[in-house]
Amino acid sequence: MKIYVPGDSAAISVGADDVAAAIASKVGDSTIIRNGSRGALWLEPMVEVGTDKGRVAYGPVNVEDIDSLIAADFMHGGTHKLYLGESEKIEWLASQDRVTFKRVGIIDPLSLADYEAYGGLVGLRRAISMSSEAIVEEVKESGVRGRGGAGFPAGIKWKTVADAVSDQKYICCNADEGDSGTFADRMLIEGDPYTLIEGMTIAAIAVGATEGIVYLRSEYPYAIKTLQRAIDIAHAFGWLGSSVLGSKYAFELKIRVGAGSYVCGEETAMLESIEGKRGVVRAKPPLPALEGLFGKPTVINNVLTLSTIPAVLADGAPAYKARGVGRSLGTQVFQLAGNIKRGGIVEKPFGISIEEIVNGYGGGTLSGAPLRAVQVGGPLGAYFGTDKFETSLDYESMLAAGGMLGHGGVVVFDDSVDLAQQARFAMAFCALESCGKCTPCRIGSTRGVETIDLIIQGVKVDENKKLLLDLCEVMTDGSLCAMGGLTPMPVKSAMINFPEDFTGEVSRR
Amino acid sequence: MKYSTWSQDAALAVLATLREEKGAVLMALQALQKEFGYVHKEDVALVANFFNNSRADVHGVLTFYHDLLTEPPGDNHISVCVAEACQAVGSRQLEKDLKTKFGKEVHDGYCFGNCALGPSAMVNGAIIGRASVDAIAKARI
Numbered sequence: 001m002k003i004y005v006p007g008d009s010a011a012i013s014v015g016a017d018d019v020a021a022a023i024a025s026k027v028g029d030s031t032i033i034r035n036g037s038r039g040a041l042w043l044e045p046m047v048e049v050g051t052d053k054g055r056v057a058y059g060p061v062n063v064e065d066i067d068s069l070i071a072a073d074f075m076h077g078g079t080h081k082l083y084l085g086e087s088e089k090i091e092w093l094a095s096q097d098r099v100t101f102k103r104v105g106i107i108d109p110l111s112l113a114d115y116e117a118y119g120g121l122v123g124l125r126r127a128i129s130m131s132s133e134a135i136v137e138e139v140k141e142s143g144v145r146g147r148g149g150a151g152f153p154a155g156i157k158w159k160t161v162a163d164a165v166s167d168q169k170y171i172c173c174n175a176d177e178g179d180s181g182t183f184a185d186r187m188l189i190e191g192d193p194y195t196l197i198e199g200m201t202i203a204a205i206a207v208g209a210t211e212g213i214v215y216l217r218s219e220y221p222y223a224i225k226t227l228q229r230a231i232d233i234a235h236a237f238g239w240l241g242s243s244v245l246g247s248k249y250a251f252e253l254k255i256r257v258g259a260g261s262y263v264c265g266e267e268t269a270m271l272e273s274i275e276g277k278r279g280v281v282r283a284k285p286p287l288p289a290l291e292g293l294f295g296k297p298t299v300i301n302n303v304l305t306l307s308t309i310p311a312v313l314a315d316g317a318p319a320y321k322a323r324g325v326g327r328s329l330g331t332q333v334f335q336l337a338g339n340i341k342r343g344g345i346v347e348k349p350f351g352i353s354i355e356e357i358v359n360g361y362g363g364g365t366l367s368g369a370p371l372r373a374v375q376v377g378g379p380l381g382a383y384f385g386t387d388k389f390e391t392s393l394d395y396e397s398m399l400a401a402g403g404m405l406g407h408g409g410v411v412v413f414d415d416s417v418d419l420a421q422q423a424r425f426a427m428a429f430c431a432l433e434s435c436g437k438c439t440p441c442r443i444g445s446t447r448g449v450e451t452i453d454l455i456i457q458g459v460k461v462d463e464n465k466k467l468l469l470d471l472c473e474v475m476t477d478g479s480l481c482a483m484g485g486l487t488p489m490p491v492k493s494a495m496i497n498f499p500e501d502f503t504g505e506v507s508r509r
Numbered sequence: 510m511k512y513s514t515w516s517q518d519a520a521l522a523v524l525a526t527l528r529e530e531k532g533a534v535l536m537a538l539q540a541l542q543k544e545f546g547y548v549h550k551e552d553v554a555l556v557a558n559f560f561n562n563s564r565a566d567v568h569g570v571l572t573f574y575h576d577l578l579t580e581p582p583g584d585n586h587i588s589v590c591v592a593e594a595c596q597a598v599g600s601r602q603l604e605k606d607l608k609t610k611f612g613k614e615v616h617d618g619y620c621f622g623n624c625a626l627g628p629s630a631m632v633n634g635a636i637i638g639r640a641s642v643d644a645i646a647k648a649r650i
Contacts, residue, residue: 010623013638041625180592183622218576219621221634259539259574262619276532278573294531336625338597343625366598375593411594411624
């Protein structure tokens, strides 16, 4: 008899630890497994029980429900008002196409036996049997693009590092998932950490690196704990260390914890931070692929990019690129957040529309008030109204619509949102988090806040709007990285798509 | 949260564990804060000496990162997310109410990756979803 109570921090945030303790105190010996979350976060804490017909689910379960669940014989799949049926048949989950997230929520995150039983290590074992060139070629062929937000083809980056000659190369995983509305990196690490370790090991073999570093944000204490334990177990297993699974390859992996800086999610600022310095952005060139961490050739990829690699190697590039549209191949792990009825992880091939994600999966707003805006792609992404809901969520279509896909976060707002305030926040956040290197970002963001304040107060509105657009142009063109370069995106999109909020009148309504 | 009392020897003992690390300045400041609850004013010179950096460099790192504190913390550390996804579910009001009630204990946070169950807060390292003033009050020491 196995009972699954997610140990994912989102589930914990709504009481999963208490639920697990309450069940343990009532049913004694039965095994409680703290799995990751399957991603239907509105159903958390979602308790599952292994029965003869497979796992069945109940949710959302509160401590007060435990007595009635036991009375209903939930241990054998008994009927109860929280009964959700067989987990695999919950429509919201069953209709998804899980590739990167295929094991998350299903396995015990730290069980290597579970990991292998569900297809883990197949990709790495295949990689070990291949030449480095062939691995890089396979990744190139798959079309996997960087999931951190920039969308750069991973294979091309790897090729640059593989071709560089150096006594030392590094694999750096960017797990500084600072974008509000995104949590896929965190859930992957908490729910299936070995997938990330496998992806990084494959990258190391492909480019000839022997050291890896995961730069993981301090705001994710649960993920840090899980990943460190996974690294320790992988070491003891003979996966990490001087001979990867008995092969000629060596690979060591460490975590470096961030210290509360958003800009350190920018890859060169991240390198500075790993080197122990202020997280100040570097000019490119030189590319980090040639002169990266400690001046050595470095692969920098996001958690989701690296965690997708094992599936690419296991199933081959053709299977991976059979999904998606145009040049956006494979699946994207969308994260549905904010004022949303059914939020969580939706992994689907690129090309699903905003409408399908937000109203289909999300079911509209949590508050029940009319949906007014979405912000796609994090704090540097665009604000869209419902008129843009048919836009396909892929890199090219989002760009054409005046936005970006970013890390795949979709934040939903109801009609209480004031887009002038959201634009102001974008500038204020930039002022707070700017590393200070580029003047347009460092100073421009503060001037931006002041100018938006004047617009809100109704002072020379037309003139100040013109000034603000001019400022946005300077920031876009005159900043080295996306912090200053893309802060204008939420600001301008708010002005263009919601002009009624920038009239300087005290209230729209 | 319980922390050790700062002394130079105790601080040097923390640094000694990081001797082999490359680029250890930020790690060192984080380790000192973990041990003592904050970075003591004499730590800047200690870290600079230990890792052969300038005091200006260490000071620069100390002042760059939001996490690093230079004053002893109180008993409770409440971090409330004030970023977009939580704004969409009322974090602006929650932040105001918390600051009225708990004053300097309350810090602005920028995303705990709990964006589908906001507003979110972190109280002494424990995450709280669908956060309210009451739930946060209960989680305090």
